[in-house]
Amino acid sequence: MSDIAVLVNTAVAVLATVVLIVRFRVNPVISLVIGSVYLGLSTGLGVAKTVETITGGFGEIMVEVGLLIAFGVLMGSILNETGAIRRLVEHLLRVFGPKRLPYTMGLAIGTALQSIFLDVLLVISAPLARRLAPKIGKLGTARMATAMAIALECGIVFMVPGVAALALAGLLGVPLGKMLVFGLVLIIPTIIISIAIMSFLFHKGFWNEAKDEDSTFIEDDGEASGAGAAAGGNSSGGANPGRASSPSGGSGAEGLEPAPAAVAVAERPEEKEAPLLVLFAPLLTALLLIGAGAVVEILELEIAWLQLLGNPVIALLIGLIGTGVVGRFTVGQARVENAITTGFKESGQILILTGVGGSLAATVAAAGLGDILGGFFSASTVAPLLVVWGIAAVLHIAVGSVTLSAITAAGLLAPIAPALGIDPVLIALAAGAGSLFMVHVTSNTFWLLQSLLGQSVRGALKSVTVGVSVASVVAILLILPMSLFL
Structure with a gap:
């Protein structure tokens, strides 16, 4: 088959996948498999080879990241049950004061809390941010909303064990320790610079409190726990009339993951007050072990012994076991088991979506697209990274899901990574950065931040859409100089 025919059929497969998700609201998992089947058959792989490639690609990516995603989600579910997030935010407020809260809370959400399931993290932290916004002073709502939007979205694509970060590393063959180190190096300045830019714009008149703030859907219960539970109800499609359904028909923050029916963060009488450092010690230990393993490599x-403990699977397993032990001590065995059950339910679709992303990548490689596109790129490291960013950005604008657009872009680009002459970690980071561009009304995160933080739709377009787009651009501008040293 000619090169042009392969390119055309690949474009048709991707476009058909997008149309199925956006126009016909077909589940992304099913849409990606249909696109992979079409691509395999249309490029002459044949029925047997197409099915073999799709199933093989699914299995290969599961080998890479399946256990990692499961362990990360389970760890986050237990942390959520212990009320660790609420206590962390309160601690940050005491230590750094209200003026620095957007930065400190943003960095905490974007880094240390990324094992928490995205919807859970959003539902718990948004009411807390709303209550703390007045303490910041003027423009408190705008700054907190922007900090949360930037941190939530950057965390899932850059920071291990964020779902999209794990998937990107697996699809592009990036050692997880390396993804952790370079993701951490990128996410910290990205969050700080982006929040600073948005704060500057707000102070220059970009935010109008009269028009951009709206507390219609906020319950004035004065308690984060009550607001969190109400938010959980909204996240499953309940009482929020200002919320749009996701293009994929799902109810997760990215239109992909299932949202919890309700999240309670208030401490119960039987809870024991463990030091905050003890609650997060297993997670931090796991991340340190992964980082140490990367340095050794x-x-x-x-x-x-360090190669063993620094292996991402072993490190996250240690973190999960430690978190479970701490959880049993603080909230009891029954609630830990309930959290684990919830975590298994939440991780299912993520695992399948990641797997079919691997199926698409394997089909693209088998069709020969890598050899064809390899000749279209120069040895320069700058232009290809911008192309990677642009592909992921276009996919996100069309599909409305950060996770799905990052995975799809990486799947398309994985076969040509060797031909680009670029370290795969840079391709992973560029795809993640591009997938952040233009988070808008097709994203459930947009509507949850709009309602839970007391913003009008106009305000959310500024704090979420513009804010995360600024982070997308800042990230790629930081990635380009990194390419000079790799």
């Missing part, structure tokens, strides 16, 4: 050191 980069320096080519032979330290057997």
